[in-house]
Amino acid sequence: MSGNLIEMRGISKAFGAVTALRDIDLTVPKAGVVGLVGDNAAGKSTLMKVLAGAIQADRGEILIDGAPATYTHPIGAREAGIEMIYQDFALVPDLTVAQNIFLGRELMRRVGGVRVLDRRAMNARARELFAALGLRVPSVTLPVQALSGGQQQAVAIARATGFEARLVIMDEPTANLGAPAIAKVRETIGRLKGSGVSVVIISHRLEDIFEVGDSIVVMKQGRVVGERDVADTEDAEIVEMIVTGRDPRGVRAA
Amino acid sequence: MSETAATRSGFDIRMQRQIVVALVRYGMFIALAIWLVAMSVASEYFLTTTNLLNVLRQAAPLIIIGVGMTFVMATAGIDLSVGSIVALISVLAGSWLALGVPPLLVIPLLIVVGGLLGAFNGWVVTLGVPAFVVTLAGLTSYRGLAFVYSDGYATPIRDPVFAWIGRGDLFGINAPFLIAVVVAVLGWFLLNRTRFGLHALATGGREEAARVMGLAINRIKIMVYALTGALAALGGVVISARLSNGSPNAGVMLELEVIAATVLGGTSLFGGRATIAGTVAGALLINFVRNGLNLLGVNPYWVQVVTGIILVVAVLMNTVLNRKVESWARASTEEERT
Numbered sequence: 001m002s003g004n005l006i007e008m009r010g011i012s013k014a015f016g017a018v019t020a021l022r023d024i025d026l027t028v029p030k031a032g033v034v035g036l037v038g039d040n041a042a043g044k045s046t047l048m049k050v051l052a053g054a055i056q057a058d059r060g061e062i063l064i065d066g067a068p069a070t071y072t073h074p075i076g077a078r079e080a081g082i083e084m085i086y087q088d089f090a091l092v093p094d095l096t097v098a099q100n101i102f103l104g105r106e107l108m109r110r111v112g113g114v115r116v117l118d119r120r121a122m123n124a125r126a127r128e129l130f131a132a133l134g135l136r137v138p139s140v141t142l143p144v145q146a147l148s149g150g151q152q153q154a155v156a157i158a159r160a161t162g163f164e165a166r167l168v169i170m171d172e173p174t175a176n177l178g179a180p181a182i183a184k185v186r187e188t189i190g191r192l193k194g195s196g197v198s199v200v201i202i203s204h205r206l207e208d209i210f211e212v213g214d215s216i217v218v219m220k221q222g223r224v225v226g227e228r229d230v231a232d233t234e235d236a237e238i239v240e241m242i243v244t245g246r247d248p249r250g251v252r253a254a
Numbered sequence: 255m256s257e258t259a260a261t262r263s264g265f266d267i268r269m270q271r272q273i274v275v276a277l278v279r280y281g282m283f284i285a286l287a288i289w290l291v292a293m294s295v296a297s298e299y300f301l302t303t304t305n306l307l308n309v310l311r312q313a314a315p316l317i318i319i320g321v322g323m324t325f326v327m328a329t330a331g332i333d334l335s336v337g338s339i340v341a342l343i344s345v346l347a348g349s350w351l352a353l354g355v356p357p358l359l360v361i362p363l364l365i366v367v368g369g370l371l372g373a374f375n376g377w378v379v380t381l382g383v384p385a386f387v388v389t390l391a392g393l394t395s396y397r398g399l400a401f402v403y404s405d406g407y408a409t410p411i412r413d414p415v416f417a418w419i420g421r422g423d424l425f426g427i428n429a430p431f432l433i434a435v436v437v438a439v440l441g442w443f444l445l446n447r448t449r450f451g452l453h454a455l456a457t458g459g460r461e462e463a464a465r466v467m468g469l470a471i472n473r474i475k476i477m478v479y480a481l482t483g484a485l486a487a488l489g490g491v492v493i494s495a496r497l498s499n500g501s502p503n504a505g506v507m508l509e510l511e512v513i514a515a516t517v518l519g520g521t522s523l524f525g526g527r528a529t530i531a532g533t534v535a536g537a538l539l540i541n542f543v544r545n546g547l548n549l550l551g552v553n554p555y556w557v558q559v560v561t562g563i564i565l566v567v568a569v570l571m572n573t574v575l576n577r578k579v580e581s582w583a584r585a586s587t588e589e590e591r592t
Binding site for chain 2 (some may be wrong): 049052053054073074075076078084086088089090091092093094095099103104106108115116117
């Protein structure tokens with residue numbers, strides 16, 4: 001079965017007395033683009049951080065290609081091919097573009113038995129990466145804080161898509177961006193899908209998801225309200241589900 | 255290649271910008287150089303080998319401990335306990351040597367003790383207590399332990415091997431400064447060429463980003479405080495050996511001088527930006543200013559005032575002015591590219 005890349009089963013998470021996720025099931029098909037929508041505090045970002053290894057779930061399991069995932073850490077998730085582009089891009093402003101791209105998986109070389117950072121190789125690889133992705137930054141040796149918002153997002157995209165990702169999670173990828181940058185994000189999603197990578201988009205902007213998504217999952221207050229194929233629904237129905245927290249068709253799509 | 259008036263003036267403007275950027279970026283090194291030249295003119299005793307080597311020896315503990323402080327500040331932390339670690343180490347050195355423990359065993363043991371005290375600081379920091387508070391507690395309690403252990407008495411140190419660390423020399427250069435040079439070179443390497451240094455900077459630069467990228471933030475924090483504790487112990491060994499004395503009063507206010515040297519050098523108190531060369535320059539400047547003013551016969555209390563003024567000016571340059579100039583320089587390089 002070549003169907004699902006990711007299956008999350010029975011995921012629950014509480015922060016102290018606040019229950020963020022209640023028994024969530026979510027599947028992401030291979031090369032599928034899933035839009036994850038919902039009001040603030042619906043648990044979208046928390047759910048995706050669980051998938052990306054940044055938060056540990058209290059209960060539940062994650063299957064990748066049908067096999068249980070064992071990672072408990074973002075690096076493990078990244079090694080399993082799950083990358084996340086955070087809403088604030090999660091870049092370190094003082095580090096260079098290349099340092100940010102390789103943060104946590106630096107290229108090393110040995111000098112007299114001592115492992116040192118291979119800065120030249122990382123800079124060269126970073127340049128190749130930007131060229132291959134058609135993204136532009138002024139220089140990979142500039143600190144990230146010198147870049148514009150759109151350029152910073154390009155760095156975050158390059159980091160998430162440049163290492164043989166199988167799933168790229170994007171948290172509000174079009175928030176606070178101008179029209180050209182939004183077009184770039186949509187283009188990136190299309191390119192990922194075309195090369196067999198799955199994408200989950202967390203977004204407030206339904207138009208983005210209707211534009212590039214295959215299916216939509218609606219969450220409210222830590223639960224999944226319902227799921228729809230993009231071809232099988234319309235804006236108003238999704239908005240109704242977001243607002244009421246109920247599936248108007250009465251059953252949850254399988 | 256004909257040179258038109260327009261490209262020529264563009265070139266001149268670029269040159270000017272580069273000069274301004276360099277002035278601000280390397281301000282501390284320039285200030286140090288100017289001070290050295292000025293003092294050489296002002297005092298006939300300043301530019302003598304004896305005086306210069308003496309100042310380098312005085313600066314050595316500051317450089318040694320400042321290297322550790324640079325790492326702590328890279329992670330957006332601070333360590334106020336280093337002066338008190340020096341005192342505790344000094345007391346232990348005096349006591350253990352008096353008991354007849356061989357010095358070549360005493361020194362590594364002391365460094366381990368310093369490292370453990372630092373690691374403890376770091377561990378409490380990872381529990382969520384602000385570094386300022388944790389190490390302020392260290393400042394009072396470690397010195398308190400030094401007084402309890404020694405009953406307030408200083409112990410003379412007579413062991414010649416141990417004393418060499420503070421008083422000996424090699425190739426005509428005193429041992430404390432040689433040790434400081436080795437520590438600074440290793441510290442530079444660790445900060446700029448290894449994964450540990452990069453991750454320390456990332457942790458201080460934006461901790462949440464470092465966390466979601468999977469960096470071992472708690473381990474990094476414990477390690478930078480342990481490193482600083484170990485280097486404070488090494489500094490304590492140098493100071494005790496130089497004074498031939500194991501005293502609970504060693505290193506009083508030293509933490510503030512170390513922090514001043516580190517900040518003077520351009521390391522950010524808010525993390526993410528750190529420079530070992532800057533810390534060395536800061537430590538040298540503080541000591542050369544003190545030495546120069548002493549040679550000129552200035553009331554020693556003024557030295558503290560002057561150091562304070564330099565500190566404020568330097569931090570002003572490193573933060574406000576530097577940010578403006580750097581972004582200005584970047585804007586001009588981007589113009590060139592387009």
